[in-house]
Amino acid sequence: MDKNTIIGFALILALLVGYSWYTQPTQEQLDAQKAYADSVRMAQAEQAAIKEMEFLQAQAYADSVKHAQVVDYGALTALSVGEETTSVLENDVIKLTFSNKGGMIQSVELKEYTTFNKEPLVLFDQNDAQTRFSLITANNRIVESDRLYFQAQQIDDSTLVMTLPVDSTAYFSMIYQLHPGSYMVDMTIQSKGMEKVLSPRMTALDMSWNMQIRCQERSKKFEGRYSGIYFKYWDDEVDNLSNESDDREELSNRIKWIACKDQFFSTVLIADNFFTNTNVESHISKESNYLKDCSVLTAFDFDITGSNDTHLRYFFGPNSYKLLKSLDDNVENSEDELTLDELIPLGWGIFGWVNKYLIIPIFDLLGRFISNYGVIILLLTLIIKLILLPFTYKSYLSTAKMRVLRPEIEKINAKIPEDKPMERQQATMALYRKVGVSPMGGCLPMLLQMPILFALFVFFPAAIELRGQSFLWAEDLSSYDSIYSWTTYIPFISTYYGNHISLFCLLMAITNIISTKISMDSQATGQQQMPMMKWMMYLMPVMFLFFFNDYASGLCYYYLISTLFTLLQTFIFRMSINDEKLLAKLKANSGKPQKKSGFMERLEKMQKEQMARQREMLKQQQKKR
Helix, strand or coil: CCHHHHHHHHHHHHHHHHHHHHHCCCHHHHHHHHHHHHHHHHHHHHHHHHHHHHHHHHHHHHHHHHHHHCCCCHHHHHHHCCCCCEEEEECCCEEEEEECECCCEEEEEEEEEECCCCCEEEEECCCCEEEEEEEEECCCCEEEHHHCECEEEEEECCEEEEEEEEECCEEEEEEEEECCCCCEEEEEEEEECHHHCECCCCCEEEEEEEEEEECCCCCHHHHHCCCEEEEEECCCCEEECCCCCCEEEEECCCEEEEEEECCCEEEEEEEEEEEEEEEEEEEECCCCCEEEEEEEEEEEECCCCCCCCEEEEEEEEECCHHHHHHCCCCCCCHHHCCCHHHHCCCCCCHHHHHHHHHHHHHHHHHHHHCCCHHHHHHHHHHHHHHHHHHHHHHHHHHHHHHHHCHHHHHHHHHHCCCCCHHHHHHHHHHHHHHHCCCCCCCHHHHHHHHHHHHHHHHHHHHCHHHCCCCECCECCCCCCCEEEECCCCCCCHHHHHCCEEEHHHHHHHHHHHHHHHHHHHHCCCCCCCCHHHHHHHHHHHHHHHHHHCCCCHHHHHHHHHHHHHHHHHHHHHHHHCCHHHHHHHHHHHCCCCCCCCHHHHHHHHHHHHHHHHHHHHHHHHHHHC
C-alpha cells in the first residue's frame, strides 16, 4: 500500500469521526426520544389490556348466554349440557354418522356411488339436514331433542343405542340397526318411566325434518326436474309436491312414508304404522350446490309409559327399480306394501306398464350378459324394432298404396276445381274405397307404437344403470355428452339451448331431418299439402336440439339409432314392394265388393252432412243476393 492510499484512508476516517461527533444528539434530544419511546410502550400496553378485557368480557358473555340457554326442563335439564361426539355404523354399501347431540343420523354416505365429478356421494351431512323430536316435559316446557345430549352405546357392528338416562328408573332411547348389504336402517324408540318426566298429554311425538337436497349430477336444471318431496298415503297411492316450482301441502290423511329424492337417490322416512298431521313444503334452492330446500312436519304415535315401542325405518339408497321393488317381496298385507318403486318416474297408466313388464325385463336380461350399456341400448332398440316390425310394415304398405294411386288422385284434382275441396275429398275417398285402401291404415299402426316410444322417453332419464356408464365420446349415458361448452351468457341460446353442445342430440336432430325428408317424399299421394304442415314437419327436428340438448345422452343415442333403423327399414320395404304389382293388385280389387268398416261409414256420413250444410249455406247466400 503506497503513501497516497494511506493518506486517503486516514482522511476518510477523520471525516466519518468528525461527522458522527457533529451530528450526535444533545442531552435534550436524548431525553425527548426516551420520553417518546416510553409513551409508545404505555400505549401498546393499554391496547393489550383493552383487548384482554374485551376477550374476558366476550367469554363472560358467552358463558352467560350458555347458562341462560339452560332452561328449566325439569328432569331433562341436566341433559341439555354436554360435549358433542359422533358414532359410526356402516356396512359394505352405506356409512352412517350419528351425533350424540340429538341422537339422530348426522350424515349418510353411499359407498358404491360417487358424484358426477368422482367425489364421495354424500346424501346429506350436519349442514344439510336437521331432524328433531318435540318433547313436552312434566312442567309444560317444550324441549327439542337436538338440544339434549344422548349417551351413545355401540352394541355391535350393526347396532347403536342413543339413550337419555333421566335416572335409574327412567330413560328415553333410540335403537338403530343396520344390516349387512342393506340400505334400510331400523329405528326403534323405547322409553321407561317417562310418564313422570313427560306430560301425560303427550300421546304422539312431533317430528321436524329439514333437508337440502344436494346436486349429485352434472346438470342441475335437468336433475331438478326429478327432485323433490314424495309421499305415500297409507294403503293408497304415491303423490308428490311440484318439482318445477315452490310448493306446500297440508296432508290430513294418514301417510306411510315421506321421501326427499333427487334423480337417482332417495332419503325416505318410513312408519311401521303411519304419520299424521303432516305438512310438507319444498322450495327451489338458490344455492348452486343444492336442488331443493325441503321441510317436513309430522307426528306419530308414542307411548310414554313404555308399554309399546315405536318403530320407524330409514331408506338411504339408489332409485333402482329392482332394489325398491324387492322391498315388498315378503309383504303379505297390502297396507304394509311400501311401493317405493313409485319413486322412479316410469310413466303413468299404459306407459308405466310397458316399462315395468317389457322394457325393464329386457334391459335387465341384456345387462346380465353384456357390460357395455351402449351395446345394450343398441340391442334393446333392435328388439323393439323387431317387435314393432309388423305394425311398421303395415303402416308403410298403406302409405305405398296411396302413393301408387297418385296418378288417379291427380286426375280427380284436375277434374274437380280447387274451390270444391269437399267434392275432391269425397271423390278421393270413393277411389280409396273402390280399391280397398284405408287412409287410416298408416295411422293406426303408428298409434299402437306410441306407448313404447313414450315409455322409453321416460325410462332412459330414470335408469340408474346408465349413471356413470361411458360409450364412445359420452362419459355418462345418464347425462348430456358435451363436445363443446362455454361460460359466456348468450341471450336466448344460453336460456333455451344451454352452454354446451350435445353431439348425440345434434346427430339425432340431423337424422330426423333426413328421415322427415324421405318420409314426406315417400308419402306423397298427390293430394295438396298445406305449406305450414311441411314447415312444421321440418321444424320439429330442429326443436329437438333445444329440448334434448340437456337430456340423458343415452336417450338421444337411442333416438339416433332408432331413426337409423327406421331409415334402413324404409329402404328395405321400398326394395321389397313393387309399385307396379301393387297398383295392379289394387285395380284388381276395384271389381270386388268392398266391405265398409265402421270408421269409413262414419267418415262418409260426416262428409255427406258437411256437404249438405255447405249447399244450404250457398243457397242462403244466393237468396240474399
